[in-house]
Structures are given as structure tokens and as C-alpha cells.
Amino acid sequence: MSNSVERAMRILVELAEGPTTISELGRRLDVHRTTSLRLLRTLEEQRFVRRTDDGRYQLGPRMATLAAAALEGFDVRGLAARHLRDLGASSGQTIHLGALEGDRVVYLDKVESRHAVRMYSHIGALAPLHATGIGKAILAHLPGRERDTLLGDPPFARCTPNTLTDRAALDQELARTAERGWALDDFEHEEFIHCVAAPVFDASGRVRAAISISAPSMVLDRQDLLALTGDLTAAARDISEELGWSQT
Amino acid sequence: MSNSVERAMRILVELAEGPTTISELGRRLDVHRTTSLRLLRTLEEQRFVRRTDDGRYQLGPRMATLAAAALEGFDVRGLAARHLRDLGASSGQTIHLGALEGDRVVYLDKVESRHAVRMYSHIGALAPLHATGIGKAILAHLPGRERDTLLGDPPFARCTPNTLTDRAALDQELARTAERGWALDDFEHEEFIHCVAAPVFDASGRVRAAISISAPSMVLDRQDLLALTGDLTAAARDISEELGWSQT
DNA sequence: CTTCGATGCTGCACTATACGCAACAGTGTT
DNA sequence: AACACTGTTGCGTATAGTGCAGCATCGAAG
Numbered sequence: 121m122s123n124s125v126e127r128a129m130r131i132l133v134e135l136a137e138g139p140t141t142i143s144e145l146g147r148r149l150d151v152h153r154t155t156s157l158r159l160l161r162t163l164e165e166q167r168f169v170r171r172t173d174d175g176r177y178q179l180g181p182r183m184a185t186l187a188a189a190a191l192e193g194f195d196v197r198g199l200a201a202r203h204l205r206d207l208g209a210s211s212g213q214t215i216h217l218g219a220l221e222g223d224r225v226v227y228l229d230k231v232e233s234r235h236a237v238r239m240y241s242h243i244g245a246l247a248p249l250h251a252t253g254i255g256k257a258i259l260a261h262l263p264g265r266e267r268d269t270l271l272g273d274p275p276f277a278r279c280t281p282n283t284l285t286d287r288a289a290l291d292q293e294l295a296r297t298a299e300r301g302w303a304l305d306d307f308e309h310e311e312f313i314h315c316v317a318a319p320v321f322d323a324s325g326r327v328r329a330a331i332s333i334s335a336p337s338m339v340l341d342r343q344d345l346l347a348l349t350g351d352l353t354a355a356a357r358d359i360s361e362e363l364g365w366s367q368t
Numbered sequence: 369m370s371n372s373v374e375r376a377m378r379i380l381v382e383l384a385e386g387p388t389t390i391s392e393l394g395r396r397l398d399v400h401r402t403t404s405l406r407l408l409r410t411l412e413e414q415r416f417v418r419r420t421d422d423g424r425y426q427l428g429p430r431m432a433t434l435a436a437a438a439l440e441g442f443d444v445r446g447l448a449a450r451h452l453r454d455l456g457a458s459s460g461q462t463i464h465l466g467a468l469e470g471d472r473v474v475y476l477d478k479v480e481s482r483h484a485v486r487m488y489s490h491i492g493a494l495a496p497l498h499a500t501g502i503g504k505a506i507l508a509h510l511p512g513r514e515r516d517t518l519l520g521d522p523p524f525a526r527c528t529p530n531t532l533t534d535r536a537a538l539d540q541e542l543a544r545t546a547e548r549g550w551a552l553d554d555f556e557h558e559e560f561i562h563c564v565a566a567p568v569f570d571a572s573g574r575v576r577a578a579i580s581i582s583a584p585s586m587v588l589d590r591q592d593l594l595a596l597t598g599d600l601t602a603a604a605r606d607i608s609e610e611l612g613w614s615q616t
Numbered sequence: 617c618t619t620c621g622a623t624g625c626t627g628c629a630c631t632a633t634a635c636g637c638a639a640c641a642g643t644g645t646t
Numbered sequence: 647a648a649c650a651c652t653g654t655t656g657c658g659t660a661t662a663g664t665g666c667a668g669c670a671t672c673g674a675a676g
Contacts, residue, residue, distance in 0.1 A: 122410045122634065124663065128373040129414040133430070136437035143623065152665050157625070159663095162370040166377040170610075173446075175624080179438035182381070184571035184612025187435025189384035190427035198421075323432030364432025371662060372634065390653065400636050405653070407634095423653080619676070626669075633662075643652075 127151065128159050132179065135169060139176040187323065190364070196320065196329050197228045199362040203355045204231050204331065211333055211348055213340065214239055216315075218254035219329040221246065223270045225255045228329065235339050239313050250276045250290055251283050253305035253317030257330035259290075260297035261319050267294075282308045302349050305332075312336050316349050318356035323364030331356055375399065376407050380427065383417060387426040435571065438612070444568065444577050445476045447610040451603045452479050452579065459581055459596055461588065462487055464563075466502035467577040469494065471518045473503045476577065483587050487561050498524045498538055499531045501553035501565030505578035507538075508545040509567050515542075530556045550597050551578075560584050564597050566604035571612030579604055 127149055134140060134148055142160060146153035160177050163169040170180040200217050208215045208231030215231040224246045233239070249255035249270060259267055275285040284290045297303040302318045315334035322328040333348050357367075375397055382388060382396055390408060394401035408425050411417045418428040448465050456463045456479030463479040472494045481487070497503035497518060507515055523533040532538045545551040553563045565580035581596050605615075 121406045121413075122372050122376070124370050124633085125372050125376045125407060125410045126414065128370070128376065129411070129416055132434055133414075136434045139441065141623080142625095153624080154626090154666085155664060158370060159373060162373045163377070166374065166381075168377055178441050179434060181438075181442075181571070181610050181612040183431075183438040184435045184442070185614045186380055186384045186427060187432045187438075188571050188573070188612070190429075190431040190435075193387065193426050194429075194432070323429070323436045325436070362429050364429040364436070366433045391651085401653080402637085402655090403635060617676105620674085621672105622674095623672075624670090626667105628665105628667090630664085630666105631662105632664080633660100635659085635661075637657090637659105638655105640655075641653090643650105645651090646647105646649075 124159065127155070128163060131156065131159055131163065132168065132183070135177060135179050139172050139178040141176050145177070187364070191323065194322075194363055196359070196363065200320070200329070200331065200359045201229060203359050204229055207231070207331070207333065207351060207355045208233075210351060213333050213335045213348070214241075216241070216254060216317075216332045216334065217329060218247075218252075218258075218332070220249075220258055220270075220327075223249065223272065225249055225252055225258070233335070233339075235335075239310065239334055239336065247309065248277060248279065250285075251279045251305070251309045253303045253315040253332045253334070254330040256290075256294060256297055256303040256305065257317040257319045257332070258327050260294040260303060261321075261327040279309050280307055280311050282306055284308065301353050303330075304346075305334075307337070312338070314340075314342070314345060316345055316352055318349075318353045320356050320363070321360045321365040323366075325365065328363060329359075331359070372407065375403070376411060379404065379407055379411065380416065380431070383425060383427050387420050387424040389424050393425070435612070439571065442570075442611055444607070444611065448568070448577070448579065448607045449477060451607050452477055455479070455579070455581065455599060455603045456481075458599060461581050461583045461596070462489075464489070464502060464565075464580045464582065465577060466495075466500075466506075466580070468497075468506055468518075468575075471497065471520065473497055473500055473506070481583070481587075483583075487558065487582055487584065495557065496525060496527065498533075499527045499553070499557045501551045501557075501563040501580045501582070502578040504542060504545055504551040504553065505565040505567045505580070506575050508542040508551060509569070509575040527557050528555055528559050530554055532556065549601050552594075553580075553582075555585070560586070562588075562590070562593060564593055564600055566597075566601045568604050568611070569608045569613040573613065576611060577607075579607070 142157050143153045146156040167180045167182040169177050204215045212234040214233040217229040218225045218227050227243050227245050230243055274287045278285050302316055305315045307314050313334055313336050315332045317330050317332035319327045320329040390405050391401045394404040415428045415430040417425050452463045460482040462481040464475055465477040466473045466475050475491050475493050478491055522535045526533050551565045555562050561582055561584050563580045563582035565578050567575045568577040570576040
């Protein structure tokens with residue numbers, strides 16, 4: 121549609137990489153440097169960009185101001201809803217969206233399974249951090265100190281025979297979780313239900329929530345469950361991007 | 369310069385207030401709604417804005433992404449430097465820029481007084497939170513729990529006869545400080561030096577630093593010192609705005 | 617010291633571009 | 647039913663934004 125606006129936006133995106141000169145921007149956008157000069161001027165008037173001491177341009181304060189406003193308008197649940205439904209449709213299983221609430225997980229949204237055998241849970245319910253996929257997905261990306269205070273003192277409450285109740289085992293599991301990008305709840309919370317979960321990040325790079333696919337073992341065996349991790353992490357990444365997250 | 373870019377930017381600013389319809393934006397910018405429609409379309413293509421379920425527009429994820437990048441590029445000291453020099457020139461007194469470093473204040477920058485009688489301090493030096501203007505200006509705008517852990521257990525170290533060493537007195541002083549927007553160090557740190565200080569906020573609304581004007585009592589009496597608070601808070605606000613802060 | 621190739625910046629002429637208007641369908645209000 | 651809104655499309659026009667030529671400046675290479 122609007123040529124110059126599009127170029128201006130591309131300039132902002134380029135500037136996110138770091139301070140840049142007028143000519144360099146002209147080259148990257150494939151426009152005359154005169155053009156990039158004038159675009160930068162208008163952006164500067166509105167304080168979307170500013171000049172550094174050496175004359176290069178960088179993102180300006182208004183960018184930060186508006187983002188703060190943008191973040192307020194983002195509600196994880198609303199933005200995630202579409203992706204949760206998609207995931208539910210493609211997998212046919214139960215999908216959960218959960219976030220940190222105090223030292224527990226709270227379920228923010230749920231898509232019901234297509235199968236007759238359903239798991240019991242409801243929006244608003246609370247669950248322990250250490251024994252759920254969502255909890256572990258979140259814990260794995262939390263700074264160490266925060267993890268300490270949230271977990272409290274071991275042994276952690278046992279939910280099933282598989283629950284990880286000591287700190288060493290949990291830490292090792294969280295390290296693996298962080299590395300591969302998704303968490304596995306291997307019947308650690310409910311006796312016959314296992315699940316995979318993936319973290320959702322916001323613009324500042326912090327974990328904001330996590331999503332999970334759960335199923336009873338008689339419906340989905342371990343192998344079939346793990347086969348869903350691709351779709352799961354893709355959906356988590358999509359939601360993260362809606363929140364302003366970008367890979368770096 | 370660039371008409372459409374300027375309009376696009378104004379749209380972004382308007383959208384910071386909250387989700388808005390096309391026609392409403394057209395009215396606010398005083399352009400035909402067709403125009404605002406097309407501007408919004410290009411902004412949407414670049415994910416700077418997004419549509420809500422009810423068709424209104426709001427700021428998009430890219431806004432948040434870029435802001436995160438913008439914040440990285442902001443260094444308080446560099447951005448404050450010009451304002452510190454201005455303040456030094458207009459007041460003729462010693463100006464400090466300080467921030468939190470662990471549980472103390474660290475001086476990030478300094479402008480020397482014009483007077484023969486100068487105070488001793490240097491960039492990089494550390495000072496106690498509870499006994500300095502900068503420290504109190506920062507403390508006054510910190511969440512309660514953070515304040516608790518930073519201050520530790522009373523009684524606080526006494527620097528001069530005026531130092532506030534118990535928690536109740538300090539809390540009362542901090543409440544007054546937060547309310548009026550500036551802190552007074554009434555010979556609480558150094559025997560013959562008093563100062564006024566004002567907090568500097570960033571885009572997220574958190575205190576990031578504070579600036580102060582200090583003077584020996586023989587150079588500036590209480591009344592003259594207080595007369596400088598206007599310029600001081602104005603400078604602090606200017607620096608805050610460079611960091612993306614905006615009053616709300 | 618000169619030369620060269622950069623850079624940022626201004627003025628100008630041209631053309632493409634983005635503008636407003638008119639007209640459409642859809643929705644909710646009086 | 648009439649009305650006043652909304653978002654959306656197509657179109658002609660004039661404005662707004664483009665690229666070019668040319669300026670001064672600067673640092674590196676000769």
C-alpha cells in the first residue's frame with residue numbers, strides 16, 4: 121500500500137540490529153540515501169529514532185514507551201486461543217495453557233480432547249510446579265534464584281510413583297527440558313496421564329506461560345506423544361511471537 | 369517531511385491509548401477514514417499493529433520486539449550526560465548521577481561545581497542508600513519487598529548526627545519523598561553538605577537511577593537549595609523521557 | 617600534500633504515490 | 647422503514663516523496 125510507510129517500518133526493524141548510518145540503511149532498503157535520510161528525519165521528529173553522538177541512528181525512546189503500552193494490551197489467553205484450538209484440532213488431544221500463579225501453575229485455558237476418555241481439569245484450577253509438564257516447562261526457563269524460592273524445600277509433594285521429589289533429580293530434568301525446548305510429564309502428576317509441554321516467552325525474553333498436550337496412556341503411547349512435540353513447540357513459538365518475542 | 373510516515377507514527381501513538389476503530393483514528397488525525405484504513409493495512413503487514421477480534425486495531429507484537437532492542441541500546445549515563453551538564457551550568461553546583469549497585473548507590477557521572485569549595489566524590493564511588501539523596505530518591509520508588517531486602521536490618525549505619533538510622537523514620541521520609549517527587553539529604557551523609565535528588569524512570573516505569581544537586585551549607589543555604597528542585601525534577605523527567613518513560 | 621572515495625546534506629524537477637471523494641454493503645438505532 | 651453509522655473498493659487527481667546532480671566534509675591511501 122503505502123510505500124514510504126513500509127520503508128519507514130523496515131528502517132525501524134533494521135535499526136533493531138543496532139545503530140546504523142544513513143547510507144548503510146539506504147543500501148539495505150535499496151533506496152537512495154537521500155530517501156533514507158528523509159525517512160529518518162520524520163521518524164526522528166516523532167522520537168521513534170534518535171541520533172547517537174557519532175551521527176548514526178538508533179531506535180528512540182518513543183519506541184520503548186509505546187511498547188510498554190503494547191504489552192499491557194496483550195493478554196496471553198486471548199492471543200493463544202486460536203493456536204490452542206488449532207493444536208487441539210490437529211492432535212485430537214487435550215490442550216492446556218498454564219501460567220505461574222504464586223508458587224503453582226494455574227490453567228488459563230483448555231481445549232477438550234476428541235476422545236471419550238477425557239482428563240479431569242478445569243480452567244482456573246491450580247497444580248504443583250514440579251509435577252506438571254507446564255510447571256516444568258516454566259521452571260526450566262526461570263532464573264535460578266526465582267526457581268529456588270518457588271520450589272521451596274524438598275522433598276516435594278509426591279503425586280504419583282513417578283513424581284520427582286528431590287531437588288537433584290528435578291534440576292537434572294529441568295536442564296534437559298531447557299535444552300530440548302519441551303518438558304515431559306511422565307505420569308508424574310496423574311497416574312495414567314502423560315503430557316508434553318513447551319514454554320511461551322514474551323518480548324523481554326521471559327517465560328510468560330506454557331502450553332501442553334495431555335493424553336491417557338491407553339489413548340496415546342509414549343512414542344505417539346513424543347511425535348507431537350514438533351507441532352507443540354511450533355505453536356508455542358507462534359504464541360511467543362504474538363507476544364513480541366523474537367528468536368535471538 | 370514525509371506526510372504518510374508522520375501520520376503512521378501518529379496512529380501508533382494514538383493506539384498506545386488502547387484499541388481504536390478505523391473511523392475514530394481518521395477523526396483524530398483529521399484524515400479520511402480511507403486513508404487511516406490504508407495506513408493501518410501497511411502497519412499491519414509489518415505486524416506493528418494487529419486487529420482485535422471485534423475489528424479494532426491495537427499495537428502489534430513487533431512493537432514490543434523492537435522496544436526490547438531499543439532498551440538495550442539505552443545507556444543511562446550517555447543519555448543523561450547532556451542534561452547533567454545543563455543542570456550544572458544553570459545551578460553552578462555539583463551534579464551527580466547515581467544508580468543502584470547491589471545494596472548501595474554507585475555514582476555513574478558527576479559535574480563539578482563552579483565554586484572553590486568542592487565536595488569530595490568520584491565516579492564509581494559507592495555510598496549507602498539510606499543516607500544519600502540519590503539513595504532515598506531511588507528507595508522511595510522501589511516496591512516494598514525490594515526495599516526490605518536492600519535496607520537489611522536496622523539500625524542503619526550512622527554517617528552524621530542527622531542520619532536516619534531506624535526504619536520507621538526512614539519509611540516516613542520515603543513516603544514524603546515519593547509524594548513530592550524529590551528527596552532531601554539534610555546533612556545526613558556528609559557533615560556540611562546537603563542535597564536534593566530526583567528519580568529517573570525507564571519505559572517500564574521502574575526507577576533506573578537518580579540525579580542530585582549537592583552543595584556545602586556555606587555556599588547554599590536550605591532555602592536556595594530547595595529553590596533548585598524545580599530544575600532538578602524537570603531534568604530528571606527529561607532523562608526519563610529519553611529512556612522511554614512517559615507520564616501516566 | 618594531494619587524491620580518492622566515502623559520508624551527510626540541500627535544491628530541484630519529475631513521476632509515482634498516496635490522497636480524498638463517491639459509492640457500496642452491512643449493522644445497529646431511532 | 648429510515649437513518650446513521652461502520653469498513654471497504656475503485657478511480658482520477660494533485661500532492662508528496664522520489665532520485666539525481668552537486669555541495670561541503672572527512673579519513674584513508676597514494
